[in-house]
Amino acid sequence: MDFRFSDDQRLFQRTVREFLVAEVTPERIRAAWQTPTGRSDELWSQLAGLGLTGLTIAEEHGGLGMSELDFVLLAEEMGYVALPEPLIDTVLVGAPLLARCGNAALASEWLPRVAAGDAKLAVGLACHPLVADAHVADLLLLQHGDEMHAVPRAEVTLTANECLDPSRRLFRVDWTPSASTCIAAGAAGRALLGAALDRGALGAAAQCLGLTQRMIDLAVAYTRDRKQFGQAIGTFQAVQHLMANVAVKLEYAKAPVHRAAHDVAHDAARAAVSVSHAKIAASEAALLAARNSIQVHGAMGYTWEVDLHIFAKRAWTLDNAWGDRALHKLRVADCVLADDAAIGAGATF
């Protein structure tokens, strides 16, 4: 029993954090809002240069051959800066699906390109009918019933749907399923779709941890600077407790997310409930962080000008991405309320 990340994993996290905080600034994010795609080829090349686009891809395909456990800490950092690029969808969700779909030719065709930073993946599941970043994806992995299909972007028609988060680009995808696009069906299809949901939800949960920390940092800094009644508002207990409540929520969402990453990495039978628990806990932390951070910012918190909304909006959209709250609560209920549920003291591991 050793519920810790390795020194190497923590070192990699610090390296990626330093890069992201320096490069993915609120100014850069705001600038990207004004561009047609909202995405930066230059930033993607930089991410590829760090090895991030090939992190979960096997070395034989040009990747680093690392695991979801290595990636989850990085996904937290991507949340901390609200990274707009589809790195999580491509690397944590898409690439592993290609690797395990059983189609070696498809994997050999695409994974080296993904690892090299030359191709992006988008994933569309029935639980969220619009596909994020379909416009910049080279290959789309799409659900059709209990089948998973791999469809090049040239073969689909996209209709943009503007949404709350200016960084988030959503598309209705019109396409025609065919035998040639189907990469998994029946039981194999359901397994792949389940893996896609677990991975996407894990990525969202990890981002929510980073988003929560960022909103705490922004709000705490604001409470030090902003003075009312002749003193910093952070000295007021009512203000302190708003942020303390967020810290408590965050503290008890971390371990569930890390456990979920472990279970996904090991294909554990209980990965579904671990992931859903993590998604619910991390999302609630991020929602509370958004609510209370806006509150302590006062009217400034309700403006476009203050950077806080970059992170709040990401938290709000992720709440129902990769399975809405009901879906994840039902998955927890299926486990906890079952006749043979293994619950109680000593049943956790």
Add this chain to the structure above:
Amino acid sequence: MELAYTDKQQAFRREIRTWLAANVPAEPLQSFDTAEGFRQHRAWEAKLNSGRWGMVTWPEELGGRGCDLIEWQIFEEEYWRAGAPLRVNQNGIFLLGPTLMEYGTAEQKRRFLPKMATGEEVWCQGWSEPGAGSDMAAIRSRAERQGDHYVINGQKTWSTRAVWADWCFGMFRTDPASERHHGLTFILVPLNLEGITVRPIPQLDGLPGFAEIFFDNVKVPLDCRLGEEGKGWKVAMATAGFERGLMLRSPARFQQTAARLVQLYRANRASADRDPTVREAVLRAWMDAEAYCLTTYQTACRLNAGGKIGEESSTNKIFWSELDQRMHETALGILGARAELWPHAPDAGDVGTWLDGFLFAQSGSIYAGANEIQRNIIAQRMLGMPRA
């Protein structure tokens, strides 16, 4: 990261499970806030100790097993799973014991720890005073040094189990000119000394779980001081840290409550689902208890590897105390009109112990540092928000 128990850990679990199965009393003991219940619980501590299960985290030479914090979690999981009695000497073994190991002299350890382990000497706390609750630095009870002893005068209150306990540990002001957390000294006081009066205070359940302790020129030998004179605050903070932290409220307790809540919900589902929020509350209980367990294992692994417990431990107290309150509120909602009945009432049916637990849960957000104080600590020390 490795989330599986080692063979040694699994063997340890089997060993304690087997021992508990053979030794846990078939009938629940009476409340340890009654004379007879206290006697029963003291006897249970002796029995636990005879199996060397009393203080598993203590070093072997002190009657323990030198268990690390993961083995401690395993012990607690099996203990709560077996429905074993509450620990009547918890203030001693979980709070004072570790503090003694850190600050006590060799002689003090030899003198106090073995009898603490057997339950022969049960300890209570002497922190709060009528004018010093959350503001513990406002302590006014005096300990005046006279030759080879201190003379103590003053009053302590809210001392849990002081009515039956043998010893009290607490803080007293040794420097009359001092203020706040300076000039306080940590002293161990036998409760049978001349000049001590213990006055019971009935708790919400009507039993004398609390007491006030009055000190009227009580002479305590100097060797009952723990740590340096005037440095009691530092010693006390170590105790408070243990209390908030891993020892006092291990996750197993709340995981068992959550599991019982799931059972209660499943057994009463038709009626419970008339309130659509109940299912959500039941699932949340399980998730939060699970999160507390996972987080505790993460912390335990970090501490085992040489890490220090940090300010984030202040989140712990808030999390479990509020979880416990929500779980019991949910249970009473499921029980409906029966919820108000004590288990011995003729028409109580199978209400179980939820009402008692509900009352006790009310205290969780107050003792060991009120949750408002914990939130101040989180804001100021963990988040770095400014102090007034």
